[in-house]
Amino acid sequence: MPRSRPWLIALVMMALICSLSAGPLLGGAQAQEPIELRIWDQFTEAAVSPTVDAIYAAFMEQNPNITIVREAISSDQMRQTVNTAIASGTGPDIILYDAGPSYAGVLADAGLLLPLEDYAAQYGWTERVAAPAIEATTIDGTLYGMPLTTDLVGMYYNKTLLDQEGMTVPETLEDLVAFCGEATEKGYIPIAFGNNPGWEAFHQFSMTSNQMIGPEAMRALLMENQGSWDTPEITRAIEAFFVTLRDAGCFPDDANAITYDDGNSLFFSGEALLHTTGSWLVGDIVANMPDSEVGFVPFPEIEGGQGPVWISGVGSAWFITQNSAHPDEAAAFLDFAYSPESLDRWVEENRFFVPVEIDMANIEVDPLTASVLEARQSAADEGVQFGYNVDVVAPPEFNDMMQNGFQAILAGDKTPEQQAADLQAAWQEGMPAAKATPSS
Secondary structure, three states, rough: OOOOHHHHHHHHHHHHHHHHOOOOOOEEEEEOOOOOEEEEEOOOOOOOHHHHHHHHHHHHHOOOOOEEEEEEHHHHHHHHHHHHHHHHOOOOEEEEOOOOOOHHHHHHHOOOOOOHHHHHHHOOOOHHOOOOHHHEEOOOOOOOOEEEEEEEEEEEEEEHHHHOOOOOOOOOHHHHHHHHHHHHHHEEEEEEEEEOOOOHHHHHHHHHHHHHOOOHHHHHHHHHOOOOOOHHHHHHHHHHHHHHHHHHOOOOOHHHHOOOHHHHHHOOOOOOEEEEEEEEHHHHHHOOOOOOOOEEEEEOEEEOOOOOOEEEEEEEEEEOOOOOHHHHHHHHHHHHOOHHHHHHHHHHHHHOOOOOOOOOHHHOEEEEEEEEHHHHHHHHHHEEEEEHHHHOOOOHHHHHHHHHHHHHHHOOOOOOHHHHHHHHHHHHHHOOOOOHHOOO
16 A cells, blocks of 8 residues: 555645635636725615615625725716825725716826727626617727716606606607697696706707617717708707797796706606616606606607607716726626626616616516617617617716706797807817817
8 A cells, every 4th residue: 555645645635624714706716815806886775775685695695815995986076086085095996887978088188097999808898788879989990998877868757647648658759849839828838848957858858869860870970970960850849849849838837947857856756657768767757756657758750850769878987096906806796796696696687778788578567667778779680779878978078068058048048059159169169179170
């Protein structure tokens, strides 16, 4: 019988112990030293936080050497502190932040965000996430963010009340003008539109302008500075909502004095029959209108336009900060946030509309959430285009002009032609490329 080798037995035992104690890390590599991954997110709502905690916990369970230190920060607070925190080296490894040049774009330009091109290739992100969403977090040709939520902007209608009153959903602008008259006669506010402090009008303009010039032309205008904001088509888009519907009595009295929350309440209570806003309101509608059937459709077609359009834009995205000491682990978390188990939770528990195709058979959601998900996934088959949410791409100067100018039109102090000209001037001021490139 061969003699035993104590040193060999000891090595085997040590290897066995290590294999049993080490957990999976970044796709199966052995766990190494403990790592603290700091994440700042904007999930401050009590209803959303449990899902976030559960997804973070599931990632840590799969990667036992990683501890996520989470800090939930309001959007306003994040905007005020994130730039300084990252630049000083005291910021987190990952932020969930607003996409767009006024927010993430500022951080990227300052060199505070980590490019994600290599990680996207490693994990196949661009093959799984919808191309328009990837485009929204691509800055100067470089991918910086992974979009978590995408929004649809359209028109909600209270089907229960419409059926009760023998009314139908308007499909054209002319139908909508007639609808407003009929609704008013029956004692309803036609559209629950409030425009205080004025950002609400961004969505209305996005709906009508995308429809008038078409999504391809809008993309060229926003992304490549090909085109102009002072064309007859854009002027008509402004006139359609802010003048035609105003004069038809479609809005509450003095819409400029009504906040977004108060406008929502008009729809929740049944005082208003229609509401032109985004898919982010689905959860509140379900909670506040349990006895009402609500539908969601694109804004009615405008004569001379390019057909029905869903407005889609990225609401928030994950970004890895440039100073992160653990970029590989941060990227592994981003990938986990888009795993099937995480996506199902984002959708089913939080009603997030993620830019990834969802298998509806795997989730249980309320009818309104299901209808919005199905609308997003079947739009192309039904001939509905996807347009661009203008404000998330436009520079601050342009957004300021939208906010102030549309309020002035509603008040009767400005014409659509003047607003179109002012929008073009604001675009020239806010976009460096626009200063050097004449509009066509």
